[in-house]
Amino acid sequence: MSRIDDSLIALRRIMRATELYGKELAQAAGLTAAQFRALQIVGEKGWETPKAIAARMGVSQATITTLVDKLVRRELVTREPSQIDRRQTNVTLSPIGRQVLDDAPDALQQKYARAFEDLSDWEQAQIIATLERVASMLDAEDIDASPVLTMGDIKRH
Amino acid sequence: MSRIDDSLIALRRIMRATELYGKELAQAAGLTAAQFRALQIVGEKGWETPKAIAARMGVSQATITTLVDKLVRRELVTREPSQIDRRQTNVTLSPIGRQVLDDAPDALQQKYARAFEDLSDWEQAQIIATLERVASMLDAEDIDASPVLTMGDIKRH
């Protein structure tokens, strides 16, 4: 087994852990990964337009419509017509939505964060440098990457 | 922006690049990421049981049945009843399937492999060590990770 295989295996473990986290999350929060990701985006500012959510998640607007439908049905967000441009709709976080976001079990991130913080200064720096280097090697430089460890936003052509 | 955010962002870029690769692949090979992943697994030995494929991909057997249906329809694999245990079916790679696997554009992997190989010995070792460390921090130790850079055991493309 070559070294490149070793590195690919490690990468795959990382991705797999994230996938599993998504499933766990979905189960615990009663939301799917995609739904939760949309909710997160709305939660950043408290509101967001479907267009912007679609761009952030890299999916079509139609997809967001149905996703938001589900969030609305769960009363996690509301659709508020925009005052400035009446073509626009503001998907707005509800108090319940805020609750769900706050309560969301981010076990994976917590675990990672804790382990990360236990590292020494130079170890942290080194991990960041290496991860960024790997990301570059995969040519993922121009990606919209929020510091949130989730699945579900796949960029499309 | 804290260091942990930096590291999460880098992780996210890595995952994103892989997702994009999956899409690209799907388009070029005329297969979805999940289908391709199943084909890859079958291709390793030339055959595999649905049960084993399901385990490898972390999905139910029912899912594999429909996935294999599609591969069979495209004549990439065949279902051969097992001689030893007639409950089992061997999903067997066809010549066409082998062709598709060989022709598959593994651009991302190639790119990564090339960049990786250009690194010095100690850099390679250091990257592997770091990736493995991160994987451990995410608690993904006991994952079946083949040295193939694919997504597709997601639950939602």
Add this chain to the structure above:
DNA sequence: CAAGTTCCTTCGGCTATCTAACTAATAGAG
């Protein structure tokens, strides 16, 4: 041999996703 177990498939039902077509509203060119 009968009962339980295993492997696979079938069935019904979700969710996510897309494209195309449609409605409503704004922006721009005359």
Add this chain to the structure above:
DNA sequence: CTCTATTAGTTAGATAGCCGAAGGAACTTG
């Protein structure tokens, strides 16, 4: 100011992936 083009969002119809439950066929075990 009006007509057209563009933009935001939704709706409709389709495909893919996924699951759990139920069922049939073939092993295993007592």
